[in-house]
Amino acid sequence: MPGPKDLDPSSSPRAFLGAELRFAREKSGLTQDELGQPLFVSGSFIGQLEAGTRRMHLEYARQIDEILGTEGFFTRNCVAAAKSKYPDHFAEAAEAEAVATTIREYAPLLIPGLLQTEAYARAMFRAGHLTAPEEAIDELVANRLARSQLLDDPTTPLLWAVLDEAVLRRRVGGSAVMAEALAHVAALGFRHRVIVQVLPFDAGAHVALEGSLKLMAFEDAPPLAYLQGLGTGRLQDDPATVTQYELTYELVAASALSPQQSLALIESVAEDYAHEDQP
Incomplete structure (x- = not known):
């Protein structure tokens, strides 16, 4: 070894x-x-x-x-x-994400942070911080976009995201913001930089209904799982627990549309949003 x-x-x-x-x-x-x-x-x-x-x-x-x-x-x-520009509940996960070789994520409600556009991130942060000054929102958005620079490398990390159909249908920031955000996700998929699948509503009940899941694998360390809730997050390193979450992810991915079907759906929904803004 x-x-x-x-x-x-x-x-x-x-x-x-x-x-x-x-x-x-x-x-x-x-x-x-x-x-x-x-x-x-x-x-x-x-x-x-x-x-x-x-x-x-x-x-x-x-x-x-x-x-x-x-x-x-x-x-x-x-x-x-220990100093971090991220919230305490997410800081350690963000640090691990930055050195991961593979990231697999199931997103039930929002476009994953690594795939968000500036306008989408701004609308999301503003909705969650209604009374925050604009400077604070600017800082949150800048930190979010800085994370996405991980994808500037053409191959590493491998990012595989399964998006619930609710992610596509929830209007974060309005139709123009959604059109741009989904077109961005589709473009990354068509360029083969990320793998994206959509879990459609008609898939019914599934093993990850209770929340989001992020799995991270590394070259020289055991894998980690990260689970996030409202203002909280938990990083799991117990091998048996991580293995169970890996199975959960695989089952979700098996119930989702194929990458090709998923990109076609994402692109179609993006076009629908874009047409809504036309006079």
């Missing part, structure tokens, strides 16, 4: 801490499982910290300093690494 690849410490504070953690652990002669035991976490969790796919929280940093004798190094540096 190949060893972990060297990380670029300059790529992010999280990657820097991960590289230093691996160095300090190996210097102490501990395996990932052995370091995880006194922290009451799995060896795979330590591996995720070292690979930069999980954020090191302060309570872990303090214990790691004590176990590895690193004289407060991780305690001092994890504070800077």
Whole structure:
């Protein structure tokens, strides 16, 4: 089995801490499982910290300093690494998303953030922050669009999204905004940059009716699942739990239209919205 690849410490504070953690652990002669035991976490969790796919929280940093004798190094540096431009419930998932090789997402209500246009994101954030000043909305939109730069690379990450038909029918920002937003999603699909499927209303009940699901796979770390609710989110790393969510996603995708049928439907609905704005 190949060893972990060297990380670029300059790529992010999280990657820097991960590289230093691996160095300090190996210097102490501990395996990932052995370091995880006194922290009451799995060896795979330590591996995720070292690979930069999980954020090191302060309570872990303090214990790691004590176990590895690193004289407060991780305690001092994890504070800077914890700073994020994203909400607390989503920050760790956004950081993991940025280094994922594969992202699979089921979206029951909204176009996934990585696929949103500026106008769609602005309408969505304004609806959720009715009294926020315009500067705050501008910052939220800018952060959302910055995430979508992940797709500037022609191949990585692989993004596969299953959209509930409700995503297409819910008028976020009005018909012109929806026409542009869906045309953008369709264009990414026709360029073969993303895989998009639509789960039609007539599919009826399915295994993911209760909420959204994002699955992330990595080159040198175990996969993660992220579940988001109203103002809350949870990152799952337990292997058995993630495996169950992977099955959930596969069942949803199996019930959805094919990518070709889905793109045709998305394009058709986009054209319907566009025609509504014509005199």
